Amino acid sequence: MKDTVTSTDVQNQIIEAFEFRHAAKVFDPERRVSESEFGTILDAARLSPSSFGLEPWQLLVVQDPDKRELLRPFTWGASGEMNGTEGQLRTASHFGIFLSHTGATMSHESDYPRQHAAEVKKFPAEFLDGFHAAYSKFRTDDFKIESERETTDWAARQAYIALGNVMTVAAMMGIDTCPIEGFDADQTSAVLEEHFGIDPKLYRPAVMVAFGYRAGPPMFPKTRRGMDEIVSWF
Template identity: 45%
Template sequence: MNIPNISKDAILNAFQYRHATKEFDASRQLTDEDINFILSTANLSPSSFGFEPWHFVVVQDPELREALKPVAWGAPLKLDTASHFILGLSMKAPMTKWDSDYIMHMMKDVKQFPEDVIEMYSKFYREFQERDFNLDSDKKLFDWASKQTYIALANMMTSAALNGIDSCPIEGFHEDKVNALLQEKFGIDTNKYGLSYMVAFGYRKAEPPHAKTRRPLEDIVTWK
């Protein structure tokens, strides 16, 4: 494994370059290699206990994109112009609760833990959920999974920017309506998954209308 050696200037330049792209150049498409690279950075993202409580749906079917418009006020222009449009789904309680089949599958088949490690990890995970983090409702469990799915979002957008690819994160949607649509038209089991965000990728149609604004670093960091 090589030690990464990208200059700080290059990384900061990518952070400056990234902006929430309102409209993409519909004539420009990402290659399969580009989108697989972006998805790989989601896949390599960290998650609590390493349980990867997410799923990504790449929506390229024009009919499905059209169906999303009425329930996603923040998305229509991106749905029309983005090269690739992704739904970031997070797992719900039946998947992420400490004693679920999915968690057992992760420990046994993906991480290939031996029996004694599974037993120890399960105990740990149960205590974390029930005692430390008070994940005592379906809503809390979903929000906790969602936090992690947002880490993958940030990584996808940053890796895209590092390659000169634009993006826009989207939370402008009606949660209940969009989840009903996912169940009905996308074949997603919404007992197991819920939508955390949408994210569009492509190439900007125009430069951003204004320079990036941020609070000064001193306002957001406290040193003790």
């Protein structure tokens, strides 16, 4: 008789993964995430939802040690300087940088939203005008996304959805992660332009994330607010 995976089993696996996950400050440099496992992580990012389905982010996977070193002087959240280690940049199996799109592509006046709807989402031609009108209303009337900074921040929020999903999927496979906001965004953007060929008019760094296997146990136990402190029922 085949084993049956129940809903309770899945629920337990999910909670175990969230209990397992912590922001790993340093990884075991001798252990590598397999190509197959990292492919699943990338698929989790690719299949993540986004506002209007526009996927306004890109992901750089930085594996070249020399290129990682370029980030160290201003990426204090991954350099190890906060805890006296080699940090995530030097020890992670894989290191990613989520880039958010800017107003150059995500304005309702730019070509990208309509092109994406037609070529990626495969919307019929007769739907495109309605889609574009809804997106324009959302930006100008509903959320009042007007400035370049507001547009980039909105795009970054979509990247964070993918970030959360890749960390959860990694945890379910026993792979450690660490989301990283400890970096100078302007200096990162300058290095990305000079050494990675990333046009700062089109993309801005939103958040970094490291993957690997923890070098030791978490420094502190996991603590969170109680359910009654975060959820209100009406």
